[in-house]
Amino acid sequence: MARKKRKMPGLNTSSTADISFMLLIFFLVTTSMDTDRGLARQLPPPPEDETQTKDIIVKERNILNIRMNSAGNLMVEDMDGQKFVGLKEIRSLVKEFIANPSNSDRKPEKHAEKLPYFGDVEITKNHVISVQNDRGTPYNVYFEVQHELIAAYNELRDEISTKQFGKNYADLNDDQQKAVRDYYPQKISEAEPKNYGGKK
Amino acid sequence: MPEMNTSSLPDLIFSILFFFMIVTTMREVTLKVQFKLPEGKSSVLEKLEKKSLVSFIYIGAPTQDLQAKMGTDSRIQLNDKFAEVDEVQDYIQQERMNMSESDQPFMKVSIKADSKTQMGIITDVKQALRKAYALKINYSAVGKMDD
Numbered sequence: 043m044a045r046k047k048r049k050m051p052g053l054n055t056s057s058t059a060d061i062s063f064m065l066l067i068f069f070l071v072t073t074s075m076d077t078d079r080g081l082a083r084q085l086p087p088p089p090e091d092e093t094q095t096k097d098i099i100v101k102e103r104n105i106l107n108i109r110m111n112s113a114g115n116l117m118v119e120d121m122d123g124q125k126f127v128g129l130k131e132i133r134s135l136v137k138e139f140i141a142n143p144s145n146s147d148r149k150p151e152k153h154a155e156k157l158p159y160f161g162d163v164e165i166t167k168n169h170v171i172s173v174q175n176d177r178g179t180p181y182n183v184y185f186e187v188q189h190e191l192i193a194a195y196n197e198l199r200d201e202i203s204t205k206q207f208g209k210n211y212a213d214l215n216d217d218q219q220k221a222v223r224d225y226y227p228q229k230i231s232e233a234e235p236k237n238y239g240g241k242k
Numbered sequence: 243m244p245e246m247n248t249s250s251l252p253d254l255i256f257s258i259l260f261f262f263m264i265v266t267t268m269r270e271v272t273l274k275v276q277f278k279l280p281e282g283k284s285s286v287l288e289k290l291e292k293k294s295l296v297s298f299i300y301i302g303a304p305t306q307d308l309q310a311k312m313g314t315d316s317r318i319q320l321n322d323k324f325a326e327v328d329e330v331q332d333y334i335q336q337e338r339m340n341m342s343e344s345d346q347p348f349m350k351v352s353i354k355a356d357s358k359t360q361m362g363i364i365t366d367v368k369q370a371l372r373k374a375y376a377l378k379i380n381y382s383a384v385g386k387m388d389d
Contacts, residue, residue, distance in 0.1 A: 058252040062259055069262035078290035080352060080380040081282065088372045112360075177362030181355050184364075185280040185381055193286045 081188055086232075104150045106139045106171045108132070108187060112178025116187065121148040129186055136194040140226060142166050159206060159221045167227055174233045191230055198226045275319045277302030277356035284385035295348050296380075297337040299330065301363060302356035316359045318367065327363070330370040338376075354382040 107119040118127050118135055127135065142149040150169035156162055171191060175184050199211040199222050207214060211222055277300065290296055300319040304312040318325050320333045338346055351371055355364055371379060 055249075055252065059248070059255055062252055062255040066255055066259045066262065069259065069266055073262055073266045078293075078296075078352060078380075078382060079282075079284070079287040079385045080290060080382040081286070082288045082350075082378070082380050085368060085372050085377040085379055087375065087377060110361075175361045175365070177360060177365065179361040180357070181359040181361060181364055182280040182357035184361050185282070185357065185383065188381065189280075189282045189286055189383075193283065196286060 081185070081192060083188065083230075100168070100170055101151065103148055104166075104168050104170055106136065106169070108171065108173050110173075110175045110179045110183055110187065112176045114180050114183040116183075129183075129190065132187060132190040133194045133197070136171065136191060137198055139171070140166060140169055140194065141198055155224075157221050157224050159218060160225060163225065165225055170229050170231050172231045172233055188230075195226060195228055199223070202226065271298075271319075271322055273300065273319070274305055274308060274322075274324060275300050275302035275317055275356075276305050277354060278358075279354060279382055279384045280357040281386050282383040284387060287383055287385050288380070290350070290352060290380060290382075292348075295341070295345055296350045296352050297334065297376075298352050298354060299333075299367060300354050301359055301367070302354075316356065316363050318363070327366040327370055330367055331374045334371065334374040334376045348378075349376060350378045350380055351376045352380045352382050 103121050105120070107117075109117045109119070111117075116127050116129065116132065117124055118132070119125075120139065139149060142152065145152065150166035152164035153167050154162060155165050155167065157165075173184075173187060173191075196211070202225055203209060203211040203214055203218075203222055206222075207218060211219065214222065301316055302319075303309070303314050303316055304324075312324065318327065318330070320329060325333065334351065338349060341349065353364065353367065368379070371377070
């Protein structure tokens with residue numbers, strides 16, 4: 043009896059594709075590709091001493107107050123007085139306030155600074171945008187105001203980057219970005235919470 | 243017509259499978275509050291990178307099935323359970339302890355709050371975060387295409 047070497051029959055793999063398809067579909071369905079996005083903000087450190095509140099005196103022309111009430115209405119106050127505004131107007135108002143293109147003496151004062159890449163420039167480095175909200179303000183109003191503020195800064199930074207380097211702010215290298223950030227420093231202050239004429 | 247050779251099909255599918263297995267992140271917490279995030283332009287929003295550095299705080303009304311028990315007022319959710327404002331500080335402290343020491347200065351807190359929440363509760367959370375020295379925060383939002 044001659045032992046013939048029997049050839050092992052090939053494993054039937056035709057269903058492997060189906061099995062892996064099923065797995066694939068499972069993972070396809072469960073995957074959430076959403077990357078979290080959001081507005082990044084930096085909070086001020088807590089007051090050192092609760093009892094002693096230090097008031098920093100800021101010149102009136104350097105402050106832009108943005109107030110929100112519990113109905114979600116917005117009010118902007120600068121040296122030219124108070125006015126009610128819509129959300130859409132905030133960005134242009136803020137941009138004009140920060141940049142002070144007309145060198146108005148009712149807008150933030152300019153300081154001569156020497157910045158890398160830019161040389162001697164005049165910037166409104168002491169401006170402050172103060173955001174105040176009521177406890178009843180809806181979150182989306184607050185969020186949208188913050189959004190507009192950041193967008194205003196971004197637009198200004200993009201404008202100056204395009205003028206100086208011919209590129210958008212995001213495409214600059216780190217040193218250039220830092221120079222642009224120094225040109226338009228972000229100064230958003232959030233006042234301690236208040237209750238405006240609110241009896242709860 | 244000769245049959246097409248499909249022997250490499252499983253390999254192809256497997257490699258796609260592995261790709262999805264790797265990018266999949268399973269949700270770690272079960273949400274007990276429901277929220278609709280506010281909307282912002284994608285160009286203004288920043289991406290949250292490095293998930294390991296981020297702690298989440300959820301704020302919103304309890305989900306439908308919990309409303310009978312908890313009411314419909316906005317609540318804070320930390321990890322898997324409802325919490326009060328004064329627990330936020332402990333939560334941050336705990337999250338910080340769980341991080342490696344070199345990562346601790348880069349800790350970020352993402353606030354996922356419903357767009358209709360009143361600012362009062364969010365202000366309270368913000369004050370608690372200040373006290374806990376968790377100063378880098380991120381208001382989570384849905385990105386919209388620019389128009």
